[in-house]
Amino acid sequence: MTLLDLRFDNAWARLPEDFYTRVRPTPWRDTRVLDVSPRGAALLGLDARRLSEDPRERERLTALMAGSELLPGMDPIAQKYTGHQFGSYNPALGDGRGLLLGEAMTEAGPVDLHLKGAGQTPYSRFGDGRAVLRSSIREYLAGEAMAGLGIPTTLALAVAVNDEKVMRERVEPGATLMRLAESHIRFGHFEWLYQRRRVEDMKRLAWHVIERHRPAFKESDAPFSELFDDVVARTAELIAAWQAYGFVHAVMNTDNMSLLGLTIDYGPYAFMDRYDESLVPNHTDEFGRYAFDQQPGVALWNLAVLAQSLTPLIEVERLRESLDTFEPKLQEAYARRMRARLGLANDEDGDRDLVMAWLSLLARHKADFHRSFRALGGYDGSRAALSALADTLECETSDPAFKEWVSRYERRLAAERRGPEERRSAMDAVNPRYVLRTHLAQRVLEAAEEGDPEPLREFRTCLADPFREHSGCESWTQPPPRHAPPVCLSCSS
Incomplete structure (x- = not known):
């Protein structure tokens, strides 16, 4: 199946005319597709490799991402809506930098193709309607990460960079993202x-x-x-x-x-x-x-x-x-979800308290949230496993709160019918090895801005399948340095 085989039934465009405004995308210069998502392509019944490697398909996708061409049957519109922003009602909202290009009908149902960074619309207010590479890559990776974790999310078919320069906190490369969703209704x-x-x-x-x-x-x-x-x-x-x-x-x-x-x-x-x-x-x-x-x-x-x-x-x-x-x-x-993350198959009284005590322990030692769960999966009651868990939490095995929680956990595990290996397998299937950490996303962004999309593809592959180990991808598991402060971002990120 190719892009030209997609069939569109644009039901939103049949709603009252002031529900939207018809707008053509703004064409962007020298657009280059950085990555195509296998998961996003599959949602449309397409093959990511063909979109990337077949010259005609890649050219067609690039033109679509550039806003210079549409697929047959597409009817691009900017949706109108309002909302409460930080608790205050704002009547002037709507699609200000994205367009619903069309609603593709797939075997599983309708899928919106929504081009972010498509240019100004009547709802742009004071915005330029553009997207930057930084925010586009972060959203692209976020969809992959959330889907990999089994969390409902929008996805993206592809992310592209162009030769436009966009002013945000600094001058940044322009970009577009083809967002996919069953619907964008809010x-x-x-x-x-x-x-x-x-x-x-x-x-x-x-x-x-x-x-x-x-x-x-x-x-x-x-x-x-x-x-x-x-x-x-x-x-x-x-x-x-x-x-x-x-x-x-x-x-x-x-x-x-x-x-x-x-x-x-x-x-x-x-x-x-x-x-x-x-x-x-x-x-x-x-x-x-x-x-x-x-x-x-x-x-x-x-x-x-x-x-x-x-x-x-x-x-x-x-x-x-x-x-x-x-x-x-x-x-x-x-x-x-938390019982599964702790390796508990049964629902027992006291589980909520056990979970909250675990989180208190992590907070007390400022432990890494994700590595701590992964390490807990390897706990089998042995002295070596106890020491490894304490090392991950960066505390001493003699720490009273740590000792008390481990004792409670061991008593709770005694009520389970699974052995350590079966429990570890179940925990590894829900506790990710690869997480979309901000500093790792920044590493991808910096490489992409320098013209190297390979880290983006590699990290996307890990995030799409985050529970099993990927060969040669150890660097994508690393947390930030111990004393690095949390990164604070802007709404344009």
Whole structure:
């Protein structure tokens, strides 16, 4: 299958005309594709190697990434929406630097092809509509990393650099990213219609989501309520996964929340290195609204904003009942993931306390979050394993808190039927060896800016399959230096 074989059914373009604006991409000079994602290509039924190596396919993809050509059937539009940014409503939002080029129909369902860095739109406000290489590579890698961890996310088909120079904190190379998602619909789409009191259009949009993405709800007596229940449940699962793997989104505005429960709009995100529950990787967030430990509460706040927007369609009491399920669903999903990360197959009383004590131990010693879980998988009760675990946590085996937790853990493991080898295999399957650490992403960025895309391809391969060891990739497992402060990024990152 080739790019020309893709078939498009652009349902969003059949919604009311002020839901979007038709905009042609701005062509960028001397565009070069840096990498094509095998996972992203497979989502479209395409082959990444063919896209990279077949001259006609590569030329076609390059023209698409440059914004100079479209595929047959594409109908590029910039979507209109609004949202709450850092708690304040902003009515002037929309696709300001990206265009929904078309909705490809695949065997698995519709897939949006969304070109980021496509140029100015009516919603650009004071922006230039461009993307820089730094932010494009970070989003490209983030999609691969999250998908590799089994966390719902947008992906990308490819990332490209061009000869445009873009001014951010400094002059940077221009770039484009072909983002893929089942849909780009956000909480902010419904906020926009609610604020304008467009109830009939809100119904139309809700039916669009149901018919396009949640057809099982069509036969329900209360399809809109079922849809909101689904949003609450998927958001709870998503946030639980973020918390379990130490991911900080850092810009959880309502316009950055996916109605389908996907991680979307990667900006100054971070996977924490040393455990710090108050981590804020966004220097714009001076009050820590979107800190790591605040994410569950922010998600509920955002859901409440969406619920308010849906009051013309769903009874208030019914919305409240659904919102009340968020915390128990979040706790259940988080407990399930953390039990797996600790190698616990059964659900036992006291598991939550064991998890929290483990995190307290990591916080006390400022231990590396990811290496600590990986090391725990190798613990078999022997003195050598105990010493290795203490070394990873950078504490002494005689440390009272460490000794107490290990004793509790051993007692808990005694209630399991699995032996050390089986448990280690299960833990290695959920505790990543390769993590998208900020300093490693920076290494990729610097190489790409110097014209070398090989580190990008190598790291992407590791992140897409993060649990098994990749030959010759030891350097992609290294944490930052012990005393290196956490990197704080901007919203343009």
